[in-house]
Amino acid sequence: MQKNNITPEMEDQMVEQAYQNLLNGYLSSNHRKKVEVIDKAFRFARDAHKGIRRRSGEPYIMHPIAVATIVSQEIGLGSTSISAALLHDVVEDTDYTLEDIETQFGKKIARIVDGLTKISGGIFGDKASVQAENFRKLLLTMSEDVRVVLIKMADRLHNMRTLSSMPANKQYKIAGETLYIYAPLAHRLGLYAIKTELEDLSFKYNHPTEYQRIKEQVLASEESRNELFARFSAPIRERLDNMGLKYEFNTRVKSCFSIWNKMQSKRIPFEEVYDLYAARIVFECGDDESLAKRLCWNIYNEVTEVYTKHPDRVRDWLTTPKVNKYQALHVTVMGPDGNWVEVQIRSRKMDDIAERGFAAHWKYKIGEGEEEEELSKWLSTITDILKEPEPNAIDFLDTIKLNLFASEIVVFTPKGETMTLPKGASVLDLAFTLHTDLGTHCIAGKVNHKLKPLSYKMNSGDQVEILTSNTQTPKPEWEKFVVTAKGKTRLRAALRHQRRLVIEEGERRFMDFLSAHNIAFSNEVLSQAIGRQRVAGKEELFFMIGNDEITLNEDMVIKKEQGTRFNWWRRNPFKGKEEPKTTNQPTEAISTKAVYSLKTSDGVSNYQIADCCHPIPGDDVVGFLNDAGEVIVHKMDCPALARLKASYGSRLLETKWEDHSDRFLATIRIEGIDQKGILQTIVNIISTNMSINMKKMFVTADQGVFNCDLDVLISDASVVTNLCKEIKKVKGVNSASRVS
Numbered sequence: 045m046q047k048n049n050i051t052p053e054m055e056d057q058m059v060e061q062a063y064q065n066l067l068n069g070y071l072s073s074n075h076r077k078k079v080e081v082i083d084k085a086f087r088f089a090r091d092a093h094k095g096i097r098r099r100s101g102e103p104y105i106m107h108p109i110a111v112a113t114i115v116s117q118e119i120g121l122g123s124t125s126i127s128a129a130l131l132h133d134v135v136e137d138t139d140y141t142l143e144d145i146e147t148q149f150g151k152k153i154a155r156i157v158d159g160l161t162k163i164s165g166g167i168f169g170d171k172a173s174v175q176a177e178n179f180r181k182l183l184l185t186m187s188e189d190v191r192v193v194l195i196k197m198a199d200r201l202h203n204m205r206t207l208s209s210m211p212a213n214k215q216y217k218i219a220g221e222t223l224y225i226y227a228p229l230a231h232r233l234g235l236y237a238i239k240t241e242l243e244d245l246s247f248k249y250n251h252p253t254e255y256q257r258i259k260e261q262v263l264a265s266e267e268s269r270n271e272l273f274a275r276f277s278a279p280i281r282e283r284l285d286n287m288g289l290k291y292e293f294n295t296r297v298k299s300c301f302s303i304w305n306k307m308q309s310k311r312i313p314f315e316e317v318y319d320l321y322a323a324r325i326v327f328e329c330g331d332d333e334s335l336a337k338r339l340c341w342n343i344y345n346e347v348t349e350v351y352t353k354h355p356d357r358v359r360d361w362l363t364t365p366k367v368n369k370y371q372a373l374h375v376t377v378m379g380p381d382g383n384w385v386e387v388q389i390r391s392r393k394m395d396d397i398a399e400r401g402f403a404a405h406w407k408y409k410i411g412e413g414e415e416e417e418e419l420s421k422w423l424s425t426i427t428d429i430l431k432e433p434e435p436n437a438i439d440f441l442d443t444i445k446l447n448l449f450a451s452e453i454v455v456f457t458p459k460g461e462t463m464t465l466p467k468g469a470s471v472l473d474l475a476f477t478l479h480t481d482l483g484t485h486c487i488a489g490k491v492n493h494k495l496k497p498l499s500y501k502m503n504s505g506d507q508v509e510i511l512t513s514n515t516q517t518p519k520p521e522w523e524k525f526v527v528t529a530k531g532k533t534r535l536r537a538a539l540r541h542q543r544r545l546v547i548e549e550g551e552r553r554f555m556d557f558l559s560a561h562n563i564a565f566s567n568e569v570l571s572q573a574i575g576r577q578r579v580a581g582k583e584e585l586f587f588m589i590g591n592d593e594i595t596l597n598e599d600m601v602i603k604k605e606q607g608t609r610f611n612w613w614r615r616n617p618f619k620g621k622e623e624p625k626t627t628n629q630p631t632e633a634i635s636t637k638a639v640y641s642l643k644t645s646d647g648v649s650n651y652q653i654a655d656c657c658h659p660i661p662g663d664d665v666v667g668f669l670n671d672a673g674e675v676i677v678h679k680m681d682c683p684a685l686a687r688l689k690a691s692y693g694s695r696l697l698e699t700k701w702e703d704h705s706d707r708f709l710a711t712i713r714i715e716g717i718d719q720k721g722i723l724q725t726i727v728n729i730i731s732t733n734m735s736i737n738m739k740k741m742f743v744t745a746d747q748g749v750f751n752c753d754l755d756v757l758i759s760d761a762s763v764v765t766n767l768c769k770e771i772k773k774v775k776g777v778n779s780a781s782r783v784s
C-alpha cells in the first residue's frame with residue numbers, strides 16, 4: 045500500500061508534525077497546560093497502532109491524531125478528552141485491554157475510552173434490533189459522560205472528511221447514517237460548524253452531481269457577491285468605525301446542503317435563492333454581558349439608519365436566548381440591489397457559543413452547572429425513553445430523531461410552572477409529559493381558560509390545564525397528534541397495556557363460557573375456535589372476545605359484523621409476533637415490471653422501480669436489496685430510501701442507468717394565473733413544439749388561479765427539465781416542475 049516515494053523516515057516526520065500541530069493548538073487554548081498526559085497517550089497509541097495503515101494508505105495513528113485535533117481545536121475540549129481521543133481505537137483495534145488503559149491513564153480516561161469502544165461498531169448494523177441496541181448504548185454512554193459523544197462526533201467528522209477512500213456502497217451507508225443521526229445530534233449539542241460540515245459532506249456523497257453543480261455556482265457568483273457586499277458594507281463600516289468599535293464584518297455563504305434544501309423545498313433554481321448569504325458583524329467587548337447587549341442594539345440602530353429593515357424580520361435572541369444559549373440580534377434589511385440581506389450582530393463570545401455551542405462554555409468557565417442543565421434535561425428525556433421498552437427498533441429511532449430536530453415552546457401549568465415541549469406539541473403531549481395517568485385519562489385541555497380538544501397544538505406562553513375523566517381510556521388514534529418522544533412512548537405503552545387487559549378479559553369470558561357449557565378446556569377446543577373464527581392465534585381470539593367483536597354463544601363461533609373497532613389494533617405497529625413482516629422488515633411497494641436496464645455494483649439483474657419515488661433514467665438512483673433478493677431502485681433523494689439507508693445501509697447497491705430508450709411516466713405540476721388560451725399554449729408546446737406524448741391532464745381553477753397536473757411519457761429526466769423550462773416561459777405560468 046505504501047507509495048514508493050515515501051520513506052519510513054518521512055512518514056515518522058509526518059506523524060510527528062501532525063502531533064506537534066495538535067500540541068501547539070492545545071497550548072494556545074485557555075486550558076491548563078497538561079501536556080504530559082497527552083504526550084503519554086500519543087506515544088502509547090502510536091506504539092499500539094504501529095505497522096497498521098488506514099484504507100487511504102496513511103499510518104493508522106494519523107486518524108487518532110486528527111480526531112484529537114478536532115476535539116481540541118474545533119470542539120474546544122481539554123487534556124482528558126484529547127488523551128481519550130488519541131486512545132479511542134486502541135482497545136477496539138489492538139491487543140491492549142481497558143485495564144491497560146486504566147493502569148496507565150487512570151479511571152476517568154479509561155471510562156471514556158470504554159464508552160467509545162462500546163459504540164464503535166457504528167450506530168447501525170445490519171439488523172434493526174441491533175441498531176436500536178447500539179443507539180441505545182450511545183445515548184446511555186452519553187448520559188454518563190457527554191465527552192464520549194463529543195469525541196465520537198469528532199471521530200465521525202474525520203471519517204466523513206476521509207470518506208473518499210471507501211467503496212461507494214459504504215459511502216452511501218456512512219453518509220446516510222451521518223445525515224440521519226449525527227448531524228441532528230451535533231445540532232442539538234450546539235456544534236453548528238460541525239453540523240453544517242457533516243451535512244455538506246453527506247450531501248456531497250449522496251448527490252455528487254448536485255453538490256458539484258451548486259459548489260461551482262457558488263464559486264461563479266463569488267465575484268459579484270463580493271462586489272455587492274463591498275457596496276452594502278461601506279456605509280455601515282463608516283458608522284461602526286465612528287463608534288470606535290473593534291469588529292469583523294463579513295459574509296457567510298449558506299452551505300451547499302442548505303442551498304440545495306431551499307431549491308428543493310421552494311422548487312426554485314439556484315439563481316432564485318436570494319438569501320444565499322448572511323452578513324455578520326462580530327465585535328470585541330470582553331466579558332461584560334450587558335455592555336455586549338447594549339452594543340448589539342447600538343449597531344442595530346446604525347444598520348437600520350442606513351438601510352430599510354424588513355418589518356417582520358427582526359430576531360431578538362438577546363432578551364430571550366435560544367434554549368441552546370444562542371444569543372444574537374438578527375435584522376433583515378433591503379440591500380442596494382433590492383434584495384433582502386440578513387445581518388447578524390454578535391459579540392465575540394456570542395459568536396463562539398453560536399459556532400461551538402455547548403463546548404464553547406468550557407472556554408468561558410462561567411456557571412458550568414447552568415450550561416449543562418439544558419443538555420442534561422434533554423438527556424433525561426432520552427433516559428426516559430430508554431426506560432420504556434420499545435419493541436420496534438425503527439420507531440424507536442424515529443422517536444429519538446423527532447426530538448433531535450424539534451424546536452421548543454414553553455407553556456405554563458395553572459400553578460405557573462413552566463414546561464418545555466417541542467414545537468407542535470398537543471394538549472395530550474403535555475398531559476403525558478406530566479404523568480402517564482394524566483395522559484391516559486385526559487379528555488380535553490383548558491388553554492388560556494378556553495376549552496380545547498386533546499389534539500390542540502399549544503403555543504409558547506399558553507397557560508394549560510389538563511382535564512381528566514376516570515372513564516377515559518387511551519385511543520389508538522391519539523398517535524396522530526402526540527408528537528413528543530415521551531408522549532409517544534407512554535401512549536404506546538398504555539395501548540399495549542390496555543390490549544393486554546382486553547385479552548385477559550376475553551380469556552376469562554372464554555373460560556367461563558366453557559365451564560358454563562361443561563366443555564373441558566383443551567388445545568383442540570382452542571384451535572377449533574381459532575380456526576372457525578379465522579383469526580391468527582389465541583391472542584387475537586381473546587382480544588376480539590374481550591372487545592365484543594366475537595360473541596360467545598351455543599355454536600361457539602358466531603361472529604358479529606365487522607364494526608369500525610374491528611381492525612384498530614391491526615394498524616397498531618406494536619402488535620408483536622403475529623405479523624413480524626410489517627414491523628421488522630422493510631416492505632417495498634413495487635411496480636410490476638422492470639422495463640429498463642441498470643447496472644449495479646454487484647451485478648444483480650433482478651430490478652424493480654420503487655413505487656414511492658418513480659425514478660426515471662437520468663435521475664440519481666441507488667439500489668436497495670430487499671428480502672426477496674430483488675433490487676428496488678429508488679431516487680437518491682427518496683425519503684423512503686433515506687430511512688432504509690440509515691437502517692439497512694449494507695444492502696445498498698450502487699446503481700447506474702445503462703440504456704434508456706424506453707418511455708417513462710412523469711408528472712409535471714403547473715401553477716399559474718388563469719388566462720384565456722393559456723392551456724392551449726401549453727398543449728401546443730408539449731405536443732407540437734416538443735413532440736412529447738401526453739397521457740393525462742388534470743386541471744383545476746379557483747378564483748383565477750389554475751393548477752394543472754400533467755402526465756407525460758418521456759425518455760429521460762433531461763426532457764422533463766427542458767419541458768418545464770419551456771412551460772415556465774408561457775405568460776401567466778408561475779411554476780412548472782416535476783412531482784413524484
Ligand code: MN
Pocket residue numbers: 107132133199
Ligand atoms: Mn476512529
